[in-house]
Amino acid sequence: MMKIDNSLPLEYANEQNKMNIFGFWIFIGAEVMLFATLFATYFTLEHRVGNGPAGAEIFELTPVLIETLVLLTSSFTIGLAMNAMRLGKKNAMLTFFSITLLLGLVFLGVEIYEFTHYASIGAGLQVSAFTGILLTTLGTHGAHVTVGLFWGLFIIMQVKKHGLTPKTANKSFIFSLYWHFLDIVWIFIFSFIYLKGMM
Amino acid sequence: MDYFDRFAIPHPSPAIYASMVAIGLTMIAIVIGLTYFKKWGYLWSEWLTTVDHKRIGIMYLIAALLMLFRGGVDALMMRAQTAVPDNKLLDAQHYNEVFTTHGVVMIIFMAMPFIYALMNFVVPLQIGARDVAFPRLNALSFWLFFMGAMLFNISFVIGGSPDAGWTSYFPLAGNDFSQSVGTNYYMLSIQIAGIGTLISGINFITTIFRMRAPGMKLMKMPMFTWTTLITNAIVVFAFPVLTIALLLGTMDRLFGAHIFSMTNGGMDMLWANLFWVWGHPEVYILILPAFGIYSEVISTFSRRNLYGYKSMVASIVIISFFSFLVWMHHFYTMGQGPLSNSIFSITTMAIAIPTGIKIFNWLLTMRKGKIKFTVPMLYSVGFIPIFTIGGVTGVMLGMASADYQYHNTMFLVAHFHYTIIPGVVFAMLAGLTYWWPKMFGFMLSERIGKWAFWFIAIGTNVAFFPMFFTGLDGQARRMYTYSEATGFGPLNMLSFVGAIGLAIGFALIVYNIYYSVRYASRDIGSDPWDARTLEWATQTPVQSYNFARTPQVDSIEALWDLKRNGKPVFQGEIEKIHMPNSSGMPFIMSCIFFAWGFSLIFSMWIPAIITTIAIFACMAHRSFEKDDGHYISVEEIKATEKDWEVLNDENR
């Protein structure tokens, strides 16, 4: 393997690892712009409801609040998993990691409920510009979470099998960045789509 | 049978059938040729699976040249059709498809890969790196681009080409007014290629930030590396916008959403807005690498260091930021108030300032130099006046009130060809000729190259200068015909003549390649231009690991310092070198992407779902894959370097 620098956490141990993390930060920059575009579109179309319902008519606080709390907590637990990883505690790390994914699964479940609910009350994708961009924005975030769940699962399997190596630690750390970022995006969705729409 | 109707061409013509046959025959010829010469294995192991940035660069180059000719034929057809009034060569539908594909092919599938060809080949060499940061992703970028391009290019024989212009404004591009699958092709093929470009952007930023040779601080990077860095920064922030715009367009076209539609609250202007939020930075994505190439070429052939390096760097950074603040000048006439128009006018014109700085810096670089008019230098010097005309007309177009008269006319067409041809095509040809010997080990013929240059330079002016006048005379762009009474005839004929000149120029370039492959000397050393930067400090052809010993840099022109001042660059012992392994996955995954795009274009949901799962399966495979690369042993390196580096060490 490449040179290993022991003064740094495992995920930064070699040059390739550092590049992976740096590259992922750049990717997050791109994701900022991706979601910003969705938000720009959403704000433009927010009140263009055609014959369909407006946001205030379809948004419900309870599921949204559950989603928010679940995702916030999962962001906390993946942070704890990284802390455990840096302490070298593989089992604690795996526990926190698994909790994170379970919370992600709960989030996804509530979101699926939300989508079917919207469809059932006549707020499907094809109803209006507003519903179209609402569901696309939520769907893009939801797709990110779904990908994250699979990705996280693969990482758990690898950590289980190979232990905490520079490679698995690196993957886990990058996953944690991804997961925190999804939480940040959700905070903006929560504030500027749901709360703004309901107030 | 109904099921297969969708694959038929909605507006067939003999030309399309002829191309169908030609495509079929070419494919068969390639397959037979590869089988006969037993080259399948070579093709697979050396090219399709390679992760070597140099080979990927060369594949980008081949793709770009192919697309240049595809887009060029479109252009010729357009100019031929409008050469005389009331011409019947093409009908309206065919003409609409031709100018749409011309725009898309030239911007997305010619200019972009050409840029990435040179970036891929040159930048790692220029910064003294062994490869890019993520070689595997680099291969994926290329193959995604390639499959996107192929997907777009089959549109005219399967299902019909897009016909709503390269800007694809809704609602014209919506299902109501574009009923063929053409615009689906547009949405999905650009999406696939765009994802590849975004990955490249991340890859190059990481490469340049983390893999520079020791001592090469940011302010000691060669100008082409600087422009590559900034270009990719723009890519990273601009392409996600395109991703979303295309996603929303796909939602409308395939899933019946109403984002851009005329009913149910949809907003057609939003597409224009999102498209140009990406589209304007895209212009600078195209032009900044060109600025880098010109800086290298002008400095090399003036035998001088680049004048005003710091102000050059400052100006590209400023341009990159401003490029995101001007998009509205593409639709001043869309009914916003004068306040918006004024703000965006000022930001637009302000971009001319950093661009002007560059022009003057190049002129000041040539001043007190010792200018040798090689082919790359001719393109660089020819660029300056032509681009200046393009630039000043750009400032004119930037003035909102006057733009009400230029908008959508041939004046605009003239302007952007006056910027893009010198700003991209000239630069790419300059870069191609300049780096050709490093890529292939022989030089292109200077004599034929000069002929080609003059045809292209004069052809450009003859083809596009008349359009300033027809535009001011009221000729709108994208008109497939006009009546004799308009009086546009003679000038359009002149444009056609210019287009033929351009065509001859490009044909000469092809001939030049053929001629030089056959007759050019192979004994050219590793630094035939007497150049100044690190890429010329490698062996020709460049070894897979680029540098046997990591270079130590301490100036902008490391090689020049080595040659003139004897500053040592390669020191220390040769150590074993870690290299990434080749992989078929990027190619396979991109093929699946191709199938995925094709399925969606024709609304074939079951294959679309299967291919989606397959794409994620590829990603999962990658996650579990164990691939630590391989090492090249010291003995092997010494053997390959024996004849070369030792010799060089003695000479220097």
Add this chain to the structure above:
Amino acid sequence: MSELFPRKQVMGFVFSLVLTAAALTVYFLDLSFMAAMTVLLATAFVQAGVQLVGFMHVGESEDRTMIYMNIFYGVAIALFTIFGTLLILVWDM
């Protein structure tokens, strides 16, 4: 056990819960549009900051300058895009 729950992260989590609750006031109180938007903007951006610094360790690596620049650049352009779009398409000036 306590080392598994470092103070910084727990505080960050609590703080983000508090911010979420603060954001919720726009739902329960009858604020003016401007006041409500100010609250939402403040809570959302502070929360993002908490995540970035507290959880994502944005400043820990040797590339921190570049990472900060990347984030600032991205956020700046994102804001320009959003407000520019609103200026053109919604506020109609």
Add this chain to the structure above:
Amino acid sequence: MIKKWSFLSLVVGLFAILAGCEPLLVLDPKGPQAETTANVIWISIATMAIVVAAVFGLMAYVVFKYRASKQSEDYEPPHIEGNPIIETIIVAIPVIIIIFLSIVTVKSTYEVEATPKGYEDQKPLIVYASSSDWKWHFSYPEENIETVNYLYIPTDRALEFRLYSYGPITSFWIPQLGGQKYAMSDMITTLHLAADVPGEYMGRNANFSGKGFAENIFHVKAMSPEEFDKWVEDVKANAEPLTEEKFDELLKPGHLGQLTFSGTHLGFLPPPEGHHHGSHETNDDEHGSEHAHAHEDVDTDHSGH
């Protein structure tokens, strides 16, 4: 190099001659708005000519003086990093030019968006110009007449065009009277024009709108107010009325010649009045009042813009 410049000047000369025969439409204004834009264009051409001359001149000097064939064998070009004074100059001069052009632009942009100069105190003639594939419908609400593919206007009177589209985005453009503006399906855009001189002008859709785009032209005839009034009376008396069925037929894609009707389509098919942007009220207008109930429970202050 010489070859090229002599060739270029030949080309430019040729155009000057060509352009001399018949003035280019945009630079041959027949109304105040077109005159404003023509003036701006001339100012910008003159300013830019200075830039072009400076660059071309400097380039010619450098290229001739410092070519290798003119230098001695052993001339070794110096290493110069830059010069703060020169670099300040090459920044400062463009900045001054851009400031100057910005002032011109902002002033003229406000001018072309307002009622034409000299006509401020008049009541403008309002014409609703709507496009459908690939025709233009001109409705004169006050005169209560409608034409297709031709436009009669009085001279010396402010004209206010209200533009919208029954299909793709189009662009309403009469080069000799003023700049163009988009017509779109979900909002009305307003274009202020006026004609000073009687005559016939070319008008067209400038924005690509599909197969029939090239022929999407209309004829404009400016005439004295008296003649215009006479024409209006004549149309009212003689033209057949525009019915809803007839108008639906007109909207079908295709080309029509010039048609004239009494009455307008504005009554039975209201245009997307006002600005669609943001607010709920206009949304209701857009989609017909029968949908208004869908928004009753939505407070208007949500839009908050």
